[in-house]
Amino acid sequence: MNIYVIMKRTFDTEEKIVINDGVIDEDGAEFIINPYDEYAIEEAIVLRDEHGGEVTVVTVGDEDAEKELRTALAMGADKAVLIDVEDVDEELDHFSISKALTAYFSKKEYDIILGGNVAVDDGAGQVASRVAEGLGINQVTTITSLEIDGTAVNIERDVEGDVEKIETSLPLLVTCQQGLNEPRYPSLPGIMKAKKKPLDTIDLDDLDLEEEDVEAKTKTIDRFLPPEKQAGKILEGEVDEQVDELVQLLRNEAKVI
Amino acid sequence: MDFELTNEQQITKSMVKEFAEQEIAPKAIEVDRNARFPIETFQKMGELGLLGIPFPEKYGGAGGDTITYALCVEEIGKACASTGLSYAAAVSLGASPIYQFGTEKQKQQYLMPLASGKTLGSFGLTEPNAGSDAGGTQTKAREEKDGYVINGEKCWITNAQYASTVIVTAVTGKTTSGKNIISAFIVPTDTKGFKITSPYEKMGVRGSNTSELILEEVKVPKENILGDRQKGFQQFLHTLDGGRISIAALAVGIAQKAYEKALHYAKSRKQFGNPIASFQAIQFKLADMAMEIEAARQLVLKAAWLKDNRKPFKKTASFAKLFASEMATKTCNQALQIHGGYGYMREYEIERMLRDAKLLEIGEGTSEIQRLVIAREIGCLE
Numbered sequence: 001m002n003i004y005v006i007m008k009r010t011f012d013t014e015e016k017i018v019i020n021d022g023v024i025d026e027d028g029a030e031f032i033i034n035p036y037d038e039y040a041i042e043e044a045i046v047l048r049d050e051h052g053g054e055v056t057v058v059t060v061g062d063e064d065a066e067k068e069l070r071t072a073l074a075m076g077a078d079k080a081v082l083i084d085v086e087d088v089d090e091e092l093d094h095f096s097i098s099k100a101l102t103a104y105f106s107k108k109e110y111d112i113i114l115g116g117n118v119a120v121d122d123g124a125g126q127v128a129s130r131v132a133e134g135l136g137i138n139q140v141t142t143i144t145s146l147e148i149d150g151t152a153v154n155i156e157r158d159v160e161g162d163v164e165k166i167e168t169s170l171p172l173l174v175t176c177q178q179g180l181n182e183p184r185y186p187s188l189p190g191i192m193k194a195k196k197k198p199l200d201t202i203d204l205d206d207l208d209l210e211e212e213d214v215e216a217k218t219k220t221i222d223r224f225l226p227p228e229k230q231a232g233k234i235l236e237g238e239v240d241e242q243v244d245e246l247v248q249l250l251r252n253e254a255k256v257i
Numbered sequence: 258m259d260f261e262l263t264n265e266q267q268i269t270k271s272m273v274k275e276f277a278e279q280e281i282a283p284k285a286i287e288v289d290r291n292a293r294f295p296i297e298t299f300q301k302m303g304e305l306g307l308l309g310i311p312f313p314e315k316y317g318g319a320g321g322d323t324i325t326y327a328l329c330v331e332e333i334g335k336a337c338a339s340t341g342l343s344y345a346a347a348v349s350l351g352a353s354p355i356y357q358f359g360t361e362k363q364k365q366q367y368l369m370p371l372a373s374g375k376t377l378g379s380f381g382l383t384e385p386n387a388g389s390d391a392g393g394t395q396t397k398a399r400e401e402k403d404g405y406v407i408n409g410e411k412c413w414i415t416n417a418q419y420a421s422t423v424i425v426t427a428v429t430g431k432t433t434s435g436k437n438i439i440s441a442f443i444v445p446t447d448t449k450g451f452k453i454t455s456p457y458e459k460m461g462v463r464g465s466n467t468s469e470l471i472l473e474e475v476k477v478p479k480e481n482i483l484g485d486r487q488k489g490f491q492q493f494l495h496t497l498d499g500g501r502i503s504i505a506a507l508a509v510g511i512a513q514k515a516y517e518k519a520l521h522y523a524k525s526r527k528q529f530g531n532p533i534a535s536f537q538a539i540q541f542k543l544a545d546m547a548m549e550i551e552a553a554r555q556l557v558l559k560a561a562w563l564k565d566n567r568k569p570f571k572k573t574a575s576f577a578k579l580f581a582s583e584m585a586t587k588t589c590n591q592a593l594q595i596h597g598g599y600g601y602m603r604e605y606e607i608e609r610m611l612r613d614a615k616l617l618e619i620g621e622g623t624s625e626i627q628r629l630v631i632a633r634e635i636g637c638l639e
Contacts, residue, residue, distance in 0.1 A: 032271070071268050185272050188306030188319035191265050 001053030003044045004113045005077065006101055006128060008034040009061055009068040010121040022223045033068045036116025038183040039176035043146060044114050045076040046181065051148065053111075054078045058104065060097045062086035066199065073194035074186030080199040085214075087203070093216035094126035100214055101127065102134030103207040113173040117142050125175070132173035140166055142177040262324070269310075269321070270328045276305065277336035285337035288464025289609050295464060296419055298340055299347070303374015308347060312356050316364050317373030323499075323561040327506040331554075334510030338613035339464030341510060342620075345503035346415035346465075347371070350621075351378025354424050354441065354496045358484030367422055367443055376421035381411040381444075381470050382493055389626045391426070391490055394439055396472065398427035404478040405429070407442065410471050417453050417468035420446055425472065426489055439489040443481045450475040461612030498571045499564065500621045505557045505577035508585035508617045509550060515585075515610045516546045519592035522599075533595070542591045550588065553581035572634035579627035582617035589614045 011017065011029040018025040033041070044055045056079040057072040059065050069080035083100050085092060105113065115128035125141070132139030144163070145156035151170040156163050158177045186194070204214065233249075235242040250257045262270070281298055288295050302308055310326040312318025326348065334341030352371040355363055355378070371378045387393035396409025407427050417423050422445050429440040446453060452471040459467060484492050520543055523534035533539045556577040563570035589611040593600035600607045618624045632638070 067264050067267055070264050071271070074268055074272075185276050185305055186268060187304070188269065188310055188321060189314065190306075191268050191272070192314070192320050194268075195265060 001047065001051045001111045002109050003047055003053055003055045004105070004108070004110050005037065005040045005044045005055065005057045005072070006113060006115040006131065007037040007041065007057050007059045007068065007072060008116070008119045008121075008127075009059060009065040010034045010119050013120045017225065019223055019225055022220075024223065031064070031068070033071055034116050034119045034121075036118060036120070036176055036178070038116075039178070039180045040114035040116055041072050041075055041077060042181045042183040043176060045184075047112070047146075047148065048076075048078075056081060058083065058101065060085055060092075060100050063201075069199055070191075070194050071186055073197045073199070074191040075184055076190060077197075079197065082199065082201045083207070084201050084203050088211055088214070090211065091216055091220065092214065093218045093220075094124055094130065095217040096214040098127045098130035098134060100204065100207060100209065101131045103209050103213075104202075105131065105135055107207075111170045111172075112148075113171075115173070115175045117175045117177045128173060128175045135171075135173070137171045137173055138168050139173040139175075140168060141175045143174045144177050144179040146174065146180070262328075265321070266325050266328060269325050270332060272305075273307065273329045273332040276301075277332045281333060281340050282336035285339070285464075285609070286603075286606065288337065288339055289613075290463075290603075292459070292463040294343065294419060294466040295337075295340060299343070299377060299419070300374070302344065306374065307344070308352070308374040308377075309372030310348065312352065312368065312372040316356065317369040317371075322565045323502060324558060324565060327502055327557050327561045330503045330506040331510040331513070331557075334507035335514045336510075337464065338507065338511050338610065339462045341507045342462045342465040342613075342616070343377075343416050345500070345507055346380070347377045349500040349503045350380035350496060351416060351420060351422075351424070353499055354380065354483060354492065355443065357495065358441070358492050359443075360480075362480070363443060363483070370421060377416050377419050379414055379417040379420035379423040379446075379468075380493075380496070381414045381417065381423045381425040383411060383413050385410065385412055389622050391439060391493070392437060394426060394428055394437060396425065396427040398429045398440060398442060400429065404476055405442065405482075407444070407472045407475040407477065410469065412469050413457070414468045414470055416466050417446070417470055418455050418466050422446065423451075423453075423470065424483060425470070426493060429486060429489075438487055439493075440486045441483040441489040441492055442477050443483050444472075444475060444477055448475050448477065460615065461609070462616050497621055498574050501574040501578035501627075502557060502560045502564065502570075504617055504621050505553065505560070505574070505581035508578075508581035508614065509554045509557055511610050511614050511617075512546070512550050512553070512581075512585040512588040515589040515592035515607055515614075516543070516550055518605075518607060519543060519546070519595040523595055539595055542595060546588045546591060549584045553577070553584045556580055572631060575622075575627045575630040575634070578617075578622070579624055579631070582614070583624060585614040585617055586611065 009031055012032045015030045048055050055077040057077045058081045060083045073080055118125035140155050142158045143155050144158050147154040153168045155166045235245050284295055306319045309318030310321040314320045330345050333344050355368045370376045398405040398407045422443055425442050425444045426439050428437045430438045450473040453468050455468050457467050523539050524532050526533050560570050560573040560577045563573055593607045593611055596605055596607055599605050
């Protein structure tokens with residue numbers, strides 16, 4: 001089975017994030033594999049161990065992403081591919097990334113492509129779905145269970161807390177949701193073996209793409225942190241008075257009713 | 258010069274950091290309070306290969322280096338000093354001597370299960386009347402025709418109750434000048450006459466197992482001698498040099514956690530209308546802590562680098578152990594002071610870190626012994 005994972009290197013949103021002039025300060029940031037992509041990597045490894053074949057992890061980024069690719073190899077993936085876009089001067093968006101990935105996959109034999117449900121940095125959830133559209137294959141998002149038998153695939157997906165059961169077939173792209181599995185820690189022997197596994201770097205030329213082909217369709221105007229939480233207001237008096245006051249405040253101050 | 262960690266070192270550090278935060282830190286309060294050795298944590302660490310970092314793959318290890326190992330000790334110690342101490346002792350004292358001095362057969366038989374994390378190893382040197390002054394060793398090994406018979410007692414031995422083997426030092430004779438010849442033996446803990454108990458009520462690192470060993474007519478075959486029969490003394494000095502790097506790394510981990518807690522508290526605690534972090538008295542404490550932790554960490558990494566590059570590291574390892582352990586006690590003490598009355602409460606965990614850190618000025622050679630080692634290394638006696 002040819003199993004692919006599309007992965008994003010993101011900054012750790014649990015660490016402190018500093019924004020200067022609309023740009024995230026990367027010097028102090030910690031970088032990690034997007035946590036939803038970790039579910040995808042784990043599921044890919046489980047699929048390979050069950051059905052045989054090979055897991056290849058693909059990312060679009062610069063050479064700094066090698067650390068996250070090596071981490072995926074340390075978890076148990078077989079190969080890694082970095083589509084290096086460091087030389088592209090213009091800002092890239094979800095369209096650009098999915099265009100590059102689509103071009104990559106259109107030359108590959110694949111049975112299943114797994115990705116994260118969203119990336120924790122921008123939370124857009126765009127890239128994987130665009131790749132499936134670009135390739136013209138089935139896609140199921142936010143999956144929490146996956147069974148493959150031949151080319152038949154049974155999936156459970158998370159729908160706002162409810163479960164939807166879906167039958168589909170390979171080739172297929174899925175995006176992974178929390179609850180699908182418990183990603184393993186890379187073991188020390190795994191980390192050492194990852195050094196010797198193949199990590200290929202390719203660029204847009206190798207995909208027969210020009211810079212214009214991946215030109216962003218959107219423009220980021222500004223980035224800012226959410227406002228700091230203000231202290232809450234505690235209402236006092238009899239319950240009836242409190243209810244009256246609450247309604248007044250919701251109507252006149254918060255203007256939500 | 259290059260201060261960058263390799264990819265493998267970074268990946269290992271991130272993995273261990275996450276593992277320690279998820280699996281080890283939540284138990285730190287409980288293992289301290291109940292003086293319970295978290296054996297289940299060691300099983301998980303074994304599965305991840307953490308117990309075999311600095312040993313080659315052919316002996317069940319990961320083929321990593323001392324720097325990687327030191328980074329792991331720091332991260333584990335940051336989450337729980339008790340776990341960090343038992344981890345460092347299992348690798349540096351329980352397993353390392355077998356790798357350093359063992360025969361191929363001993364490595365296959367005894368190092369493999371330790372490095373692959375199936376069991377723990379332990380190192381029995383200290384006695385009621387002998388520690389760094391090994392000349393006072395009273396445990397004796399009597400040679401008989403098919404092996405040795407060991408009699409004696411050892412105290413404060415880390416992990417022995419959970420170990421499959423203990424490396425025991427014992428007197429096997431006298432040199433022509435009348436000095437004791439000390440040899441090291443690999444003694445399986447299930448050998449007849451080998452009694453291991455844990456009678457101690459400790460101040461700190463209470464979750465780390467500390468045992469008393471009593472050996473009564475314990476028989477081991479000749480092939481269980483570790484290394485050169487004449488050189489047990491030099492061998493364990495070498496073992497302790499390596500162990501000191503890991504103790505120093507543990508000190509850095511504990512201090513880092515106490516410092517982070519103090520910084521966080523100082524920014525959120527308001528007095529006289531302002532966060533106490535805006536007062537210079539508090540700022541200066543925090544600035545000193547940050548600086549001294551970083552200085553200690555650089556010494557640890559330097560010593561580890563020297564060891565990895567097969568350069569002499571005895572002096573730097575002692576520098577690191579002495580500076581880092583005294584720094585850790587001081588840092589935890591200042592972190593407690595910043596917390597004021599809250600710091601004195603168990604709930605805030607700083608008092609535990611202070612109790613834990615104090616051990617590092619004593620174990621694997623006291624601060625005074627470190628100063629003697631350094632004095633000798635810099636030529637005071639020449």
